[in-house]
Amino acid sequence: RGPRCSQQEEPPFTKKEQQEAIEHIDEVQNEIDRLNEQASEEILKVEQKYNKLRQPFFQKRSELIAKIPNFWVTTFVNHPQVSALLGEEDEEALHYLTRVEVTEFEDIKSGYRIDFYFDENPYFENKVLSKEFHLNESGDPSSKSTEIKWKSGKDLTKRSSQTQNKAGKKRQHEEPESFFTWFTDHSDAGADELGEVIKDDIWPNPLQYYLVPDMDDEEAEGEDDDDEEGLEDIDEEGDEDDGEEDDGEEDDGEVCPR
Incomplete structure (x- = not known):
């Protein structure tokens, strides 16, 4: 075989044509970005419309929730992320929580507010605790909240870093902060x-x-079911034994002569 000729292929387009293509891609991308921005504005209008439509249903739901004792503390305790922030004393304080409301501002992008309504309680004087989140025109986030007026010796944000749960065992993780530190x-x-x-x-x-x-309730129910199954097995065995004894008694009977 003869030596291979190393021939370099010419690019399909010249550098000038490639540069022009890049400029056109940039122009097309600007159009895509413009449409994305337009879509976001229209989605925002739709979301604002439906936020208003949802309000009567949120109000009705709040009225129904008010009939269920400890609804909100149970909800928070059952939520994996929120429950991780709750100590025993936090849970006790949240038993006085009667209503939660989330309000998004007229311009949804500008922020929202969360209101917590409490009954009279031994921890603080406030009837409502609120926290607001704002996003200004330059996109800088900020927040502000109600100052909690703690009753004497009841400031949960100054509690010990480790508390004990109702079972008397220390929680598996340290709790340097209270839920109310938020x-x-x-x-x-x-x-x-x-x-x-x-x-x-x-x-x-x-x-x-x-x-x-x-x-805990599920485990207890499971144990009860196991116990019931065990009792049923014992009863069945007992019935079988009784049947065998009855058969024995019949065999022992005397045969009358004809």
Whole structure:
């Protein structure tokens, strides 16, 4: 075989043509971005429209929830992310929580507010605790909240870093902060996980978390079922033994002569 000729293929398009293509791609991309922005504005209008339509149903739901004792504390305790923030004393305080409301501002992009309504309780004077999240025109996030007026010696944000649960065992993780510390924490308003969880996960359908079965109850029911099955087995064995004894008694009987 002869030596291979190393021949370099010419590019299909010249550098000038490639540069022109890049410029046209940029122009097309600008049109795509413009349409995306237009879509976002229209989606925002639709969301605002349906937010107003949902309000009467939220109000009706709140009225029905008010008939169920401890609805909100149960909902929070059953939520995996929120429950991780709750100590025993937090749970006790949240037993006085009667209503939760999430209100998105007229311009949804500008923020929202969460209101917590409480009955008279031994922890603080406030009837309503609120936290607002704002996003200004430049896109900078901020938050503000109600100052909690703690009763003497009841400030849960100053409690010990470790508390004990109702079973008398220490929780598996340390709790350096109370749930109520959230009302005074404005360090990262743009990434407030608890606020987002309440607004986007719990508020749309709190019933799904209220109805989560208690694992302890499930285990207890399982044990009861096992016990019942064991008793049924014993009863069945007893019946079989009785049957065998009856058969024996019949065999022992005397045969009468004809």
